[in-house]
Amino acid sequence: MTASMQSSVGNPADEKRGMNLTLRIWRQKDPSVKGKMVTYKVSDISPDMSFLEMLDVLNEQLIMQGDDPVAFDHDCREGICGMCGLMINGQAHGPQQTTTCQLHMRSFKDGDKIDIEPWRASPFPVIKDLAVDRRAFDRIIQAGGYISVPTGTAPEAHATPVPKADSDAAFDAATCIGCGACVAACPNASSMLFTAAKVTHLGLLPQGQPERDDRVVNMVAQQDREGFGGCTNIGECSAACPKGISMETISRLNHDLLGALRAGARPKS
Amino acid sequence: MSCVTTCLVGGKAPVVLAWGLVVTVTHAGRRTPKVAKTNSVVKKAVMAISGIVMVLYLIAHMIGNLKVFTGAESFNHYSEWIRTIGTPAVPEQTTLWIIRIALLVAVVAHFWAAVSLWRQAKRARPERYVTKKAVAQSYASRTMRWGGVIVLLFIVYHILDLTTGTVNPDGDASPYDRLVASFSNPFVTAFYVISLVLLGMHLRHGIWSATQTLGQSNRRRERTVNAFAIVFSTVLIAGFLIVPFSVLFGLVD
Ligand code: HEM
Ligand code: FES
Numbered sequence: 001m002t003a004s005m006q007s008s009v010g011n012p013a014d015e016k017r018g019m020n021l022t023l024r025i026w027r028q029k030d031p032s033v034k035g036k037m038v039t040y041k042v043s044d045i046s047p048d049m050s051f052l053e054m055l056d057v058l059n060e061q062l063i064m065q066g067d068d069p070v071a072f073d074h075d076c077r078e079g080i081c082g083m084c085g086l087m088i089n090g091q092a093h094g095p096q097q098t099t100t101c102q103l104h105m106r107s108f109k110d111g112d113k114i115d116i117e118p119w120r121a122s123p124f125p126v127i128k129d130l131a132v133d134r135r136a137f138d139r140i141i142q143a144g145g146y147i148s149v150p151t152g153t154a155p156e157a158h159a160t161p162v163p164k165a166d167s168d169a170a171f172d173a174a175t176c177i178g179c180g181a182c183v184a185a186c187p188n189a190s191s192m193l194f195t196a197a198k199v200t201h202l203g204l205l206p207q208g209q210p211e212r213d214d215r216v217v218n219m220v221a222q223q224d225r226e227g228f229g230g231c232t233n234i235g236e237c238s239a240a241c242p243k244g245i246s247m248e249t250i251s252r253l254n255h256d257l258l259g260a261l262r263a264g265a266r267p268k269s
Numbered sequence: 270m271s272c273v274t275t276c277l278v279g280g281k282a283p284v285v286l287a288w289g290l291v292v293t294v295t296h297a298g299r300r301t302p303k304v305a306k307t308n309s310v311v312k313k314a315v316m317a318i319s320g321i322v323m324v325l326y327l328i329a330h331m332i333g334n335l336k337v338f339t340g341a342e343s344f345n346h347y348s349e350w351i352r353t354i355g356t357p358a359v360p361e362q363t364t365l366w367i368i369r370i371a372l373l374v375a376v377v378a379h380f381w382a383a384v385s386l387w388r389q390a391k392r393a394r395p396e397r398y399v400t401k402k403a404v405a406q407s408y409a410s411r412t413m414r415w416g417g418v419i420v421l422l423f424i425v426y427h428i429l430d431l432t433t434g435t436v437n438p439d440g441d442a443s444p445y446d447r448l449v450a451s452f453s454n455p456f457v458t459a460f461y462v463i464s465l466v467l468l469g470m471h472l473r474h475g476i477w478s479a480t481q482t483l484g485q486s487n488r489r490r491e492r493t494v495n496a497f498a499i500v501f502s503t504v505l506i507a508g509f510l511i512v513p514f515s516v517l518f519g520l521v522d
Contacts, residue, residue: 090401090402189394234407251480
């Protein structure tokens with residue numbers, strides 16, 4: 001800890017609340033080498049900082065020392081883009097059910113040891129340190145996470161009524177930001193909750209009906225092809241989901257999939 | 270009406286590019302793991318349906334076992350009856366063999382699906398977390414695989430013990446005497462108890478899981494399904510356990 005760092009964070013009023021933390025962070029130069037946990041210390045961390053701001057402090061410190069800063073993903077830092085995602089003390093996004101960017105250091109206390117790891121799943125290869133390649137999710141979306149819409153003038157909004165209960169459930173599912181915490185938390189590294197959220201979101205709305213059977217069949221085939229594990233309904237995914245997507249979506253996916261297969265839908269190869 | 274398909278992420282080119290990358294840039298330099306050929310949800314459905322077949326048999330089996338409390342003659346007669354259902358219209362043991370074959374198919378299908386999904390899950394996370402905290406998982410859900418393997422070994426032993434009599438201390442005796450002989454050994458009884466408790470836990474999670482797998486659960490039903498799974502497994506296993514305990518404590522001899 002350098003003197004200049006201490007002056008760069010917090011104001012004198014916070015000083016007595018500032019925390020000293022020991023971080024153990026997964027460092028991996030690139031996908032081809034083996035990574036390992038490396039210990040760092042940060043001090044005078046304000047409880048009002050977000051977890052990512054705390055990592056920013058560490059990185060400034062590393063840059064000052066001429067070391068390689070820790071790579072981690074982030075974008076909006078307001079819990080809506082799904083880019084940030086870290087395994088914090090063995091929990092996806094840490095001890096609160098929120099995104100890593102919305103996790104605040106007040107969830108920790110002075111002297112805590114914090115282990116930080118990347119999402120671990122073979123379809124999410126580590127790019128560097130804590131940053132993983134989550135494009136497997138994009139390919140699952142491409143396999144069926146879309147609807148057909150007529151071009152031209154926007155249709156009259158009331159032309160297609162949607163029951164309130166359905167629109168609420170569809171919206172709940174649509175809050176999925178694709179962060180990958182479900183895969184990270186799942187003992188099987190299954191992407192079931194993610195795929196189920198998409199299938200539920202589109203399958204509950206009238207606009208999602210034309211592709212409903214093909215969607216579920218192709219999205220499930222794609223998640224298998226990507227190498228995700230199968231679901232065993234343990235529930236770690238839903239408990240880790242920053243948006244609280246429920247296990248009900250998984251039952252709905254299964255229901256739609258078995259129905260679609262019985263109706264003769266087959267995945268595109 | 271003309272229709273255009275809106276794709277939420279990218280078009281064709283990025284897919285190809287992305288595929289190219291995923292094949293070459295993989296975890297710790299390994300190539301993309303081999304992919305499952307059969308749909309994982311279909312495997313789960315196979316597991317659920319074969320599981321239900323076995324559960325239906327277990328209900329009948331448990332109720333049948335309670336016949337020991339009606340005495341040796343009645344129990345041996347019941348054993349005789351199982352072998353002669355449908356006679357003389359069909360040869361002896363026909364019904365029994367139909368049940369045995371159905372169960373064998375169920376066990377093989379269940380085990381195949383379980384092993385296949387087990388391997389898929391292992392491939393999906395080759396590198397384990399240094400620190401991992403379980404938040405939602407129950408002991409039952411965590412022991413499905415190894416618990417299942419122990420239950421399978423138990424089934425093999427159980428058949429050699431009480432059906433064929435191969436490992437029974439009183440192998441050539443009547444079904445009733447064989448049962449008493451087996452459970453008079455506290456080690457055998459202990460093995461039965463452990464296996465049955467594991468089976469009970471397997472069913473506690475299995476019933477919930479099968480309801481999800483077959484798409485019959487929802488937020489409203491979740492509590493009921495889980496409560497049913499707990500009560501059902503407890504009653505079923507208690508019904509099985511009462512027999513060895515009664516022998517051990519001399520209530521049946
Ligand atoms: C008397 C024997 C058995 C019965 C009655 C039984 C019953 C069930 C049921 C009803 C399910 C739920 C299916 C689903 O998940 O949708 C299940 C799941 C499972 N069974 Fe069995 N099973 C038995 C034996 C075995 C054996 C021998 C294994 C060996 C490995 C096994 C491994 C599994 C696994 C891994 C699951 C999936 C767990 C999960 O969904 O979380 N079972 N079983
Ligand atoms: S950075 Fe956008 S959700 Fe966390």
